[in-house]
Amino acid sequence: MEDLTLKIEHLCSGFFTERGYVPAVDDVSLEIPKGKVIGIVGESGCGKSMIARSIMGILKYPGKITKGSIKLDGRELVGLEESELRSIRGKDVSMIFQEPMTSLNPVVQVGKQVREALLLHENIDKEAAKDEVLKIFEQVGISEPLKRYRSYPHELSGGLRQRVMIAMAMICKPKLLIADEPTTALDVTIEAQILQLMRQLTRQTGMSVLMISHNLGVIAELCDEVYVMYAGKIVEQADVYELFDNCAHPYTKGLMGSIIDLDTKPERLPAIGGVVPNLLHLPKGCAFAPRCKYATERCRAERPELYDLGSGHLCRCFEKEGK
Amino acid sequence: MEQRVLLEAKNLVQEFPAKNRKKVHAVSNVDLTIYAGETLALVGESGCGKSTLGRTLMNLIPPVSGTITFEGVEITKLSKKEFAPYRKQMQLIFQDPYASLDPRMTVRDIIAEPLEIHKVYPDKESTTQKVKELLQQVGVPEEFIYRYPHQFSGGQRQRIGIARAIALNPKLIICDEPVSALDVSVQSQVLNLMKDLQKEFGLTYLFISHDLSVVKFMADRVAVMFLGKLCEIADTDSLYAKPLHPYTRFLLDAIPKADPRNRGRNKQLLQGEIPSPIDVPGGCRFHTRCPFATDRCKSEEPKMRQVEGHMVACHFAEDLAK
Ligand SMILES: Nc1ncnc2c1ncn2[C@@H]1O[C@H](COP(=O)(O)OP(=O)(O)OP(=O)(O)O)[C@@H](O)[C@H]1O
Ligand SMILES: Nc1ncnc2c1ncn2[C@@H]1O[C@H](COP(=O)(O)OP(=O)(O)OP(=O)(O)O)[C@@H](O)[C@H]1O
Numbered sequence: 001m002e003d004l005t006l007k008i009e010h011l012c013s014g015f016f017t018e019r020g021y022v023p024a025v026d027d028v029s030l031e032i033p034k035g036k037v038i039g040i041v042g043e044s045g046c047g048k049s050m051i052a053r054s055i056m057g058i059l060k061y062p063g064k065i066t067k068g069s070i071k072l073d074g075r076e077l078v079g080l081e082e083s084e085l086r087s088i089r090g091k092d093v094s095m096i097f098q099e100p101m102t103s104l105n106p107v108v109q110v111g112k113q114v115r116e117a118l119l120l121h122e123n124i125d126k127e128a129a130k131d132e133v134l135k136i137f138e139q140v141g142i143s144e145p146l147k148r149y150r151s152y153p154h155e156l157s158g159g160l161r162q163r164v165m166i167a168m169a170m171i172c173k174p175k176l177l178i179a180d181e182p183t184t185a186l187d188v189t190i191e192a193q194i195l196q197l198m199r200q201l202t203r204q205t206g207m208s209v210l211m212i213s214h215n216l217g218v219i220a221e222l223c224d225e226v227y228v229m230y231a232g233k234i235v236e237q238a239d240v241y242e243l244f245d246n247c248a249h250p251y252t253k254g255l256m257g258s259i260i261d262l263d264t265k266p267e268r269l270p271a272i273g274g275v276v277p278n279l280l281h282l283p284k285g286c287a288f289a290p291r292c293k294y295a296t297e298r299c300r301a302e303r304p305e306l307y308d309l310g311s312g313h314l315c316r317c318f319e320k321e322g323k
Numbered sequence: 324m325e326q327r328v329l330l331e332a333k334n335l336v337q338e339f340p341a342k343n344r345k346k347v348h349a350v351s352n353v354d355l356t357i358y359a360g361e362t363l364a365l366v367g368e369s370g371c372g373k374s375t376l377g378r379t380l381m382n383l384i385p386p387v388s389g390t391i392t393f394e395g396v397e398i399t400k401l402s403k404k405e406f407a408p409y410r411k412q413m414q415l416i417f418q419d420p421y422a423s424l425d426p427r428m429t430v431r432d433i434i435a436e437p438l439e440i441h442k443v444y445p446d447k448e449s450t451t452q453k454v455k456e457l458l459q460q461v462g463v464p465e466e467f468i469y470r471y472p473h474q475f476s477g478g479q480r481q482r483i484g485i486a487r488a489i490a491l492n493p494k495l496i497i498c499d500e501p502v503s504a505l506d507v508s509v510q511s512q513v514l515n516l517m518k519d520l521q522k523e524f525g526l527t528y529l530f531i532s533h534d535l536s537v538v539k540f541m542a543d544r545v546a547v548m549f550l551g552k553l554c555e556i557a558d559t560d561s562l563y564a565k566p567l568h569p570y571t572r573f574l575l576d577a578i579p580k581a582d583p584r585n586r587g588r589n590k591q592l593l594q595g596e597i598p599s600p601i602d603v604p605g606g607c608r609f610h611t612r613c614p615f616a617t618d619r620c621k622s623e624e625p626k627m628r629q630v631e632g633h634m635v636a637c638h639f640a641e642d643l644a645k
């Protein structure tokens with residue numbers, strides 16, 4: 001059996017609102033082997049960040065995990081006390097966000113913030129900690145580490161801030177790094193730098209990564225295995241090559257189709273019609289049925305399972321049942 | 324394509340005050356021609372001045388210096404009153420369909436507003452009739468006419484923004500990142516719609532975007548902007564096939580390709596950060612990031628000139644073309 005860093009089984013988490021329960025994550029199972037980069041791709045609001053927040057134990061009221069298990073290196077995280085979670089967060093699992101500004105303290109020098117993260121979890125003195133910070137700054141490609149150590153967040157560009165976040169996330173050598181849209185707010189030339197950095201770091205450190213993105217290009221650049229999410233559910237799961245060569249779910253096909261090819265010039269773009277469903281009013285059958293051009297009566301009435309297409313390729317579509 | 328000039332900007336400069344009596348050099352000496360019926364894309368990284376240039380071209384913020392000519396008339400010289408009829412000819416579509424529609428207004432009132440301001444129809448009924456027609460043209464069901472913006476998805480809201488922009492039959496529409504806030508699966512719908520409307524009404528678009536894939540699909544010509552200056556202008560196909568400015572090259576190379584077999588391969592990455600528009604580098608503004616930069620680039624600013632059918636501002640464009 002593969003050595004797993006993270007194993008999520010039948011996770012359900014959502015929001016208890018006045019208008020009803022919002023099932024943001026619905027029966028999601030996911031495995032992250034040691035040293036692998038696993039991707040989650042899907043549109044805005046489909047529940048990607050909610051998976052990340054469930055793992056980190058940072059669900060905000062009225063959000064809650066209602067079912068399922070999340071095991072980190074075999075240890076169950078669901079149901080842990082906040083104090084126990086705090087000792088895991090930043091040490092065994094850490095996270096980088098889309099907008100680094102929101103997770104940095106604007107009035108503290110960035111070097112000190114990274115040092116704090118280290119002092120919180122490791123028993124070392126301040127001087128040694130500072131050396132570690134300078135070392136990791138260098139490793140994540142921050143030029144003039146000493147000067148940057150004393151910078152305040154607003155003095156740094158978006159790309160540098162994201163490097164600081166990566167440094168902070170990695171300083172305790174976590175087993176799992178969760179990257180939630182780490183390059184979405186960045187310019188393409190800076191995005192390319194950060195993706196290259198993440199590729200190097202995963203290779204060098206052997207840590208596991210959960211990469212969340214709505215951009216299939218970013219997923220293709222980094223991931224070993226991909227989970228496609230739609231309206232709170234995993235609708236397809238496959239090895240990255242298999243997914244890009246033989247995607248099976250109509251939604252994934254639609255996503256792949258809407259990638260604009262730079263070598264051709266079509267008159268029109270293939271588009272998925274309709275709108276992203278409201279999680280409060282999900283259709284009775286397959287959540288994608290209202291937008292799916294292959295939908296049948298059965299699709300509108302029943303919910304499909306994840307069917308196994310062989311060699312780890314799973315797809316939630318009746319059309320693939322028993323194939 | 325018909326090559327009638329719709330709008331021409333010469334030596335356009337736009338600045339904003341910054342701290343310590345410095346200035347943000349948002350747009351510096353830009354020359355740009357927009358032809359009737361075309362889609363001209365304006366691409367570049369965050370903060371390079373795309374939105375400012377777009378707004379300046381519409382005379383929404385009068386330029387610090389330089390001239391703008393619209394259909395042969397120098398609009399930068401006109402008084403507010405004289406400019407009014409031209410205002411109608413140029414409309415703006417915004418990036419954020421959430422922020423750009425007034426949440427307290429119904430869709431009818433949002434789209435009718437420009438029609439009513441310019442008193443296009445004699446009465447309420449005929450205005451409402453026109454709004455229904457516009458909704459149908461942008462693919463929003465007519466029965467939604469009395470709904471409020473929050474009752475629509477992002478893509479639908481952007482359609483409503485488009486309906487409002489085309490209500491007065493403008494000649495030029497400046498689209499400022501019109502699909503950047505939308506999901507990929509919804510982006511394509513809106514882009515297709517914009518193309519259809521362009522054909523139907525003979526619209527001219529200035530299409531502002533940082534997404535080079537979207538630009539490839541939409542544009543006839545592309546203008547690439549870096550730190551307040553244009554560095555290359557060319558026909559879309561030619562620009563993508565053979566970029567002549569080093570910055571254009573890196574920009575194209577940086578796009579993440581949806582092909583896991585090619586990950587990281589042949590990728591030339593641009594090093595360093597984007598310089599500040601307050602302290603712009605002397606000489607070529609790109610020289611601090613450019614791997615080809617020489618001493619000449621540090622001191623002498625390259626002029627825009629024609630090389631192999633492109634307009635390009637780099638001292639070494641000919642060598643790079645080889
Ligand atoms: N406080 C809340 N109350 C009710 N529903 C919420 C709340 N916060 C989030 N949601 C809903 O939960 C769902 C999942 O949100 P999540 O942030 O995981 O989406 P996401 O896939 O990360 O999207 P994005 O790409 O926009 O970041 C969304 O549909 C959202 O509307
Ligand atoms: N009203 C203003 N006052 C001061 N500075 C401004 C103002 N508007 C824009 N700027 C500055 O001018 C420069 C160009 O901004 P602009 O919004 O035109 O860039 P952009 O290319 O549209 O960027 P983005 O892709 O982020 O929208 C930026 O440095 C910006 O901070």
Ligand code: SF4
Pocket residue numbers: 568569570607608609610611613614615616617620625636637638639640
């Ligand atoms: S002029 Fe020099 S610095 Fe500017 S792009 Fe050309 S080679 Fe690079």
Ligand SMILES: [Mg+2]
Pocket residue numbers: 048049050180
């Ligand atoms: Mg998210």
Ligand SMILES: [Mg+2]
Pocket residue numbers: 373374375499
């Ligand atoms: Mg802008």
